Amino acid sequence: MTPSTSGAHPAGTPADSGTTSRTDAAARATATPDTGVPVLEVEDLRVEFRTRGPVVNAVNGVSYSIAPGETMAILGESGCGKSVSAQAIMGILDTPPAVISGAIRFEGRDMLAMGAEDQRKIRGPGVSMIFQDALSALNPVYSVGYQIGEMFRAHRGTSKKEARERAVELMDRVRIPAARQRVDDYPHQFSGGMRQRVMIAMALALDPKVLIADEPTTALDVTVQAQVMDLLKDLQRDTGMGLILITHDLGVVNEVADRVSVMYAGKVVETGTTDDVFTRPAHPYTRGLMSSIPLLEDKGHRLNPIVGAPPSLAAIPPGCSFHLRCPMARRGADGRPDCAADVPPLREVVVGRRSACHYSEELLHG
Amino acid sequence: MGLPAVVVTHGAVRLFPSADHPAGARPEERPVGRYVARRLLLTIPVLIGASFLIFAMVYALPGDPIRALAGDRPLPASVQAALTAEFNLDDPLLVQYAKYVGGLLQGDFGTDFRGRPVLDTISQRLPVTVTLTAVAIFFEILIGITAGVLAGLRRGSFFDNLVLVSTTLVVSIPVLVLGFVSQYVLGVRLGWFPVAGITQGLYSYLLPGFILAATSLAYVTRLTRTSLADSLRADYVRTARAKGLAPRTVVVRHTLRNSLIPVVTFIGADIGGLLGGAIITEAVFNIPGLGRAVFDAVSQQEGAVVVGIITLMVFFFIFFNLVVDVLYAVLDPRIRYE
Numbered sequence: 001m002t003p004s005t006s007g008a009h010p011a012g013t014p015a016d017s018g019t020t021s022r023t024d025a026a027a028r029a030t031a032t033p034d035t036g037v038p039v040l041e042v043e044d045l046r047v048e049f050r051t052r053g054p055v056v057n058a059v060n061g062v063s064y065s066i067a068p069g070e071t072m073a074i075l076g077e078s079g080c081g082k083s084v085s086a087q088a089i090m091g092i093l094d095t096p097p098a099v100i101s102g103a104i105r106f107e108g109r110d111m112l113a114m115g116a117e118d119q120r121k122i123r124g125p126g127v128s129m130i131f132q133d134a135l136s137a138l139n140p141v142y143s144v145g146y147q148i149g150e151m152f153r154a155h156r157g158t159s160k161k162e163a164r165e166r167a168v169e170l171m172d173r174v175r176i177p178a179a180r181q182r183v184d185d186y187p188h189q190f191s192g193g194m195r196q197r198v199m200i201a202m203a204l205a206l207d208p209k210v211l212i213a214d215e216p217t218t219a220l221d222v223t224v225q226a227q228v229m230d231l232l233k234d235l236q237r238d239t240g241m242g243l244i245l246i247t248h249d250l251g252v253v254n255e256v257a258d259r260v261s262v263m264y265a266g267k268v269v270e271t272g273t274t275d276d277v278f279t280r281p282a283h284p285y286t287r288g289l290m291s292s293i294p295l296l297e298d299k300g301h302r303l304n305p306i307v308g309a310p311p312s313l314a315a316i317p318p319g320c321s322f323h324l325r326c327p328m329a330r331r332g333a334d335g336r337p338d339c340a341a342d343v344p345p346l347r348e349v350v351v352g353r354r355s356a357c358h359y360s361e362e363l364l365h366g
Numbered sequence: 367m368g369l370p371a372v373v374v375t376h377g378a379v380r381l382f383p384s385a386d387h388p389a390g391a392r393p394e395e396r397p398v399g400r401y402v403a404r405r406l407l408l409t410i411p412v413l414i415g416a417s418f419l420i421f422a423m424v425y426a427l428p429g430d431p432i433r434a435l436a437g438d439r440p441l442p443a444s445v446q447a448a449l450t451a452e453f454n455l456d457d458p459l460l461v462q463y464a465k466y467v468g469g470l471l472q473g474d475f476g477t478d479f480r481g482r483p484v485l486d487t488i489s490q491r492l493p494v495t496v497t498l499t500a501v502a503i504f505f506e507i508l509i510g511i512t513a514g515v516l517a518g519l520r521r522g523s524f525f526d527n528l529v530l531v532s533t534t535l536v537v538s539i540p541v542l543v544l545g546f547v548s549q550y551v552l553g554v555r556l557g558w559f560p561v562a563g564i565t566q567g568l569y570s571y572l573l574p575g576f577i578l579a580a581t582s583l584a585y586v587t588r589l590t591r592t593s594l595a596d597s598l599r600a601d602y603v604r605t606a607r608a609k610g611l612a613p614r615t616v617v618v619r620h621t622l623r624n625s626l627i628p629v630v631t632f633i634g635a636d637i638g639g640l641l642g643g644a645i646i647t648e649a650v651f652n653i654p655g656l657g658r659a660v661f662d663a664v665s666q667q668e669g670a671v672v673v674g675i676i677t678l679m680v681f682f683f684i685f686f687n688l689v690v691d692v693l694y695a696v697l698d699p700r701i702r703y704e
């Protein structure tokens with residue numbers, strides 16, 4: 001075993017290994033207190049980038065809400081606006097070039113309508129975010145302890161010494177071995193998995209009500225991915241925070257998410273409980289995504305990925321933005337909707353499920 | 367800049383995660399003392415090589431220094447022979463050099479042809495050049511970093527464009543021209559600054575110091591601007607904002623701190639370069655420093671003075687590069703002494 005992997009597989013942290021200890025259903029049942037009252041509501045969020053050249057419509061009317069203890073996954077191909085929508089919620093997009101509209105309500109108060117200083121105070125104790133590449137997301141010239149402790153110093157005016165103590169506690173909590181010895185080390189001295197734990201410790205420092213995790217495990221190797229996801233789920237169970245999980249990994253979604261929102265070209269095209277969406281997709285795009293993963297039983301069968309590439313967000317096709325790639329797309333006849341001209345609204349197609357396709361019912365029942 | 371004695375481990379860490387140490391172990395200590403000692407030892411051969419090269423060049427200069435000393439009146443043959451013997455002028459190059467180094471090792475920098483110890487010249491003129499260099503560095507820091515930060519924070523603004531144009535202008539004009547023009551306009555015509563000399567104390571150093579700094583100043587400004595602009599785009603700045611830090615903290619701690627690392631190291635390394643640049647500036651403004659002494663000594667073929675002072679400058683140059691390398695590793699924890 002190399003030194004690096006021994007760092008990532010510390011002895012004495014049994015909870016760190018294996019993701020298959022709980023069944024999906026059991027995990028979901030414990031993770032959803034079902035209080036109903038959402039802590040974060042996003043309504044008709046739009047983000048466009050006005051730089052030189054054509055306007056990029058990165059987010060085009062996204063709505064969702066997240067309740068305490070709930071996990072919502074955001075799925076979608078690369079470049080469909082997942083990260084931009086998250087960054088808009090965090091208030092970390094530069095405006096300009098970004099132009100943001102809609103409403104982002106945290107505990108009922110619209111963050112887009114409040115002043116910069118009030119908004120800033122929500123980042124950290126209210127909503128927090130972890131990023132994909134912890135190496136570049138952490139400042140290389142400050143120790144990890146300093147960067148974690150900064151949360152307490154900035155939001156609670158904690159002393160330097162006290163903040164460092166708190167950092168050690170948090171590093172322990174995210175199961176970084178020998179936290180006290182390593183608190184003064186720098187990000188580059190940690191392995192990828194440990195670095196992502198540092199990010200998590202930092203994001204969770206002030207017990208946020210909502211955590212946005214933007215592809216938290218994509219940069220890690222497979223075994224470490226499972227450990228980090230497990231850690232996130234355990235921490236969520238302990239704190240009851242809402243978790244927005246942005247990922248490409250359908251396996252992870254199936255395992256940890258209560259609900260799923262599928263995004264395409266800056267819009268949510270389908271949303272529902274994970275089980276429903278996975279077993280009976282109501283949108284042709286979702287179905288395409290599902291059939292692009294090789295299932296065990298399907299071994300030997302040909303994969304059925306979605307043909308073509310997603311549209312440029314600077315030139316989204318009219319009508320249904322998916323129509324150029326959709327196997328079910330049709331020109332309207334007999335007064336039925338025309339996929340190339342009529343924009344399909346996101347509507348409830350069965351109880352608890354919304355889909356933005358004119359022909360969802362055919363997909364569900366046909 | 368200096369020899370590539372520091373190794374950036376940042377990239378390597380990603381390729382070879384074994385740089386990550388086992389749980390609980392401290393990262394490798396950074397033996398700065400040994401590193402400095404080794405670097406200092408390495409300066410000895412460099413100094414010997416440099417002084418020999420300079421010595422050989424002075425030796426190769428055409429003409430007879432003794433005659434040059436005497437001017438138009440021919441010296442009596444006996445005096446000429448005595449001087450030639452005293453300064454070993456008839457010995458072959460290597461012998462002359464060996465005798466010179468022998469003296470150096472005993473702290474003897476030799477004497478010029480008028481019998482004045484070179485060490486006296488150095489100790490008298492060093493403070494003047496140090497003052498001039500200090501003024502230049504002061505300008506680099508004050509104007510260069512300030513202008514660079516303002517331009518970097520407001521890219522594309524009028525001020526940013528002004529900085530781009532003026533720095534390009536400064537860099538493209540030879541220092542000699544810049545010196546003479548500013549001396550004529552600001553000194554002779556407008557009378558704002560002394561034309562030459564150091565009779566007005568620190569005030570007389572301002573214009574020459576600025577001219578000495580000019581090229582580096584432009585470079586520091588550009589470097590600060592670019593480096594700041596890069597940092598502003600960095601992921602960790604985005605993280606700092608997502609943490610809900612105050613905007614001032616985000617800029618000062620998570621942007622400036624990082625972006626000034628290359629600037630600080632450039633300025634450090636530039637101290638050595640400024641000493642060399644002082645030769646021209648001191649000649650233009652008639653400042654009686656080391657540079658002026660070298661300038662005069664070359665024209666009078668005062669070999670001992672030239673070799674002594676230039677060797678000293680080479681030493682300073684190497685020394686400040688060493689300081690920079692150590693400083694670099696202090697400022698950026700990813701750098702390791704090797």
Ligand SMILES: Nc1ncnc2c1ncn2[C@@H]1O[C@H](COP(=O)(O)OP(=O)(O)OP(=O)(O)O)[C@@H](O)[C@H]1O
Pocket residue numbers: 049051056058076077078079080081082083084085097313
């Ligand atoms: N600062 C910006 N200026 C202009 N365009 C931007 C900016 N940031 C993002 N975009 C554009 O917005 C679109 C959506 O990007 P986003 O990062 O949200 O995609 P994503 O869904 O997160 O993809 P991935 O899965 O690859 O992370 C992209 O086309 C990107 O080019």
Ligand code: SF4
Pocket residue numbers: 283284285320321322323324326327328329330339344356357358359360
């Ligand atoms: S609206 Fe038409 S093109 Fe769009 S997903 Fe439905 S069937 Fe396909």
Ligand SMILES: [Mg+2]
Pocket residue numbers: 082083084214
């Ligand atoms: Mg993304």
